[in-house]
Amino acid sequence: MLPILSLIVLLPLAGAIAIALLPNDRTTWPRWVAAAVSASVLALATYAMVTFRPAGGLQFVEKFDWVPAANIQYYMGLDGLSVLLVALSALLSLLAVIASWKMDKRPKFYFAMLLVLATGTNGVFSALDFILFYVFWELVLVPMYFLIAVWGGPRREYAAIKFFLYTLLGSVFMLVGILAIYLHPQGGTFDMIALVDRGFPANFQWWVFAAFFLGFAVKVPVWPLHTWLPDAHVEAPTAASVLLAGILLKMGTYGFLRVSLPILPEAWKSWSWFIALLAVISIVYGAAVAFAQTDLKKLVAYSSVSHMGFAMLGIAAGTAVGLDGAQAVNISHGFLSAMLFLCVGIVYERAHTRQIAEISGVAGQMPVYAGMFAFASFASLGLPGLSGFVGEFLALLGSWGSTLSYWYTIAAAIGVLVGAAYMLWMIQRVILGEPSHSIADAPDISVREASTLVPLAVLSLVMGVWWASTLQFFEPYSEALAKVLGG
């Protein structure tokens, strides 16, 4: 039996090393290596997803001692929570490579960084040992830092450092939490599965939950810890934005679902109202601030704050339906934020501006592109039949049926309305109207560009029409976790 997970995680790293060894004058070789490696990883991840049995618990487990003295293991495996995230990560990594096909600034370094990032994100979702998890978690920061700092916009250094330090600060608290659990008499292990529902004292749980909260909430990001996100997105190159919004943010919600809730359920009970409050603020505030943006990319960035708020609301609800919703938001936002950022990148390449006021009438000049952009926008504003609705609806349904006050659900539902407002207004200004001067001679999307958007659109449609396609993976995990939280 092949060690599939190890291959999924380490193959990109090997690819990055291979790229580093390529001759400098062969500028087109790195992208081919990156594409080949990413495609293989995607094939492996797809294989894992297809052969995964939703009701079968942990699968593809690889476990052996790594540092026996400290009880640290090389422990990887997939369950319903992680299998789709790994697949998503593999998919977006490949699409990021395709979207960066024309990258001519230091291509070796660039494509190597994309691959290292894939190792980090695949690793985070596969690791089941806290130390291994932490290593991958921190590994993610480095390539993303360079992607922003080297290939970013005018304020790239500021944005990159802000991203790096902000999320690093969060993860330091997470490390403290990990060590606290290990050092506690009832802990004594880094095994993330074995630690589930260990019955730590409530007081201890409260503090450790707080530490993990800082680590994960920065990543999601939850209001008011979100201000690194718009800067990072605005400065980042398109592919980095795609990966940042599509995968890196999910690490935060994944952390809550993998660590905070199952290991510290007592603390979750006293924290849930607070998480719900921040979630609702994120939803409404993110949407309102998105409405006021003049930069297209910043608008999409704030929309991420708003959408991830739905995932946090589902987490705060803690019901099986709410947890389904949180995971559905993760996957759906992975598709849709990636699509939106790709669309922003495509129009930026042609118009050389991202100012909403300077772009209009895309539909007249680039109809296919406009169709894709509008599709992503409508999916993102929660049109039933597309993926965005699944997560939003389930998170709201779950929070209504939870012990949380109904007002959280009602306020968040109003956020749905505000979400429709900023998206429609963006469509009205950018996509509709008379073509602006900035896109006067712009060609419609190429086959290569379409090939990054179409798979995401198809997946969004499938997920939205056939909910079970994704929910069958989440359901067993959500039900088990809801039982832990309710017990």
Added chain:
Amino acid sequence: MDWILAIPALPTLSFALLLVMSRQVRMRMLWLPVASIFGSLILSIVAFAQVWPGGSEEAIWHAGWEFAELAGKPVDLSVALDPVAAVMLLVVTIVGAAVQVYSLGYMHREEREGWYFAVLSLFTAAMLMLVLSDSLLLTFMMWEMMGLCSYLLIGFWFENEGPRKASQKAFLTTRVGDLGFLIALFAIWGVVGSFSYEEVLHTVGDWPAAVAAVAGFGLLWAAMGKSAQVPLQVWLPDAMAGPTPASALIHAATMVAAGVYVVARMLPVLMVTPWIMQTTLVVGLTTALLGGLLAAVQHDVKKVLAYSTISQLGLMFVALGAANAEVALFHLTTHAFFKSLLFLGAGVIIHAAHTQDMRFMGGLRRHMPITTVTFTIGSLALAAVFPLSGFFSKDEIVATLLHEHHYVSAGVVLLASLVTAFYVARMLFRVFTGPEQTKHLSEGHMSMLAPMSVLAFITLVLGFASPTFANFLGGHGVWPDPFVAAISMTSAGAGLALGWWFYGRRSAVVNTAIWKRRLGYAYDALAQKLYFDAVYDHVFIRPFMLGATLLAVFDMRRLDGFVNLVAATWVRICTISWRVDVTAIDGVVNGVASAAKGTGSWMRGLQNGVIQRYQRLVLGAVIVLVLVVFMVKGV
């Protein structure tokens, strides 16, 4: 009988095929959506025949598939065919087919004609699926899908400001209503654990009162948005910016009626709570009367029809508020035919007169005989003149109210009928009589007149199906009571006479300025659409936009400013500690220190020292916090 699924599947298929074609290919494939809607029409007739003679509310066919599993409970998306659905299938496919054939002529040579037909097909599919739906979740999904199609068709001419704004307004206003639908779904799932109509309606008696109230009001609110009832009516008049045949299908016959349809289906949920039924009645009455008054001051012929639709939907809500779903559905059916006929007629009129303003029309009857006859039939049906279909369905509403002893309500309905007859007469005389104001008037193309004639024929005969209709749906149908009919006819006759007195007496172009002056503020208020738009603009839209801008500034200046302040402070602390620390990492210290002097460029300095400071930060923080945790552990 799973072939019934082909009824919505055919238009879906034609949408999907048109979507992937290029613009040029689409233009040559316009027979495809038309053929598919006729296919659906034929199948709907067969389905109707299968249900015939009806007489009960039971479904004769069910289908469902498990869509997902939530918290261990299966969620089914199910469809069913019962008499109500069978009737609605016919309404949607007949009007849909008429509109598509008409559109072949009307939209001819439009650049995006293919796209128009694609969206029309998607809309038809969604509406047909909503009609068949036996699950509130499926209903909601189709409900929203229709909202999207409506948005796309209103904004069909998106290069222009008007359609763009109108489409956005329509989508957002109906979304305000849809929040009610969402909340109702949550409340229902909470007590029933299912979205199936059957289970919802069977258990409704056992629900806690609060849940029934939330669900009932949520559904009512959603229907008020979709069916453009006061105070959510503001979007529908603006929606007239879309192509006229699309308005005929979506904003007259089907989508706006979906609100009435869903409430009629879910009426037992609303009936649990008396105040919700009273609200339905009051909303319906208010809308019926205000819609009529507003229609009476419009100059744009399409706007007259739009307000008229609002008013007629209000009458359907009145019937629902009086707990009589069959009467509401019968008026929905007759209205669907005569109002789509009027819209199609208005399209021909607008093409001929080159204006939508009735003040600049006139004398059309001499050049456009078929349009004149069919449009007049539709208009008189709207005015509820015997023996046209509108007479029978409106008469039933009055009879229901009298039977339930809602005498005041009946009075309001009669008043609304009078107003309706007045604006109908105004429209007819303005458009068809008087001096001609347009040169080269000519009759419309056959492809447009034929569908209108079919709809006019249905309008002529449908009224006589009145008792059969109620029996078919499982109710108890009766012929009109002569006494009630006499009252209805009197109010309609009075309205028509009033209209004639103002607009029909003279052969010159009628100038009503003097009457407007005499009406004073009352006219101004109506001309300003009773200030609904202005109030919403000042109370909701502007404060929201201002609030959003202020929040964005807060986000950048305060929240992010605080983050930067923390970072800057940290850099200072590090710089100072390093100065004390000295020589070993001298170069870095110098770099950091010099950079830190300039407050504007502190971040560059941060980057110079990042690796070292990173290590120091991690190490320091870990040590301190581990100590804290040890302390906590001790607790």
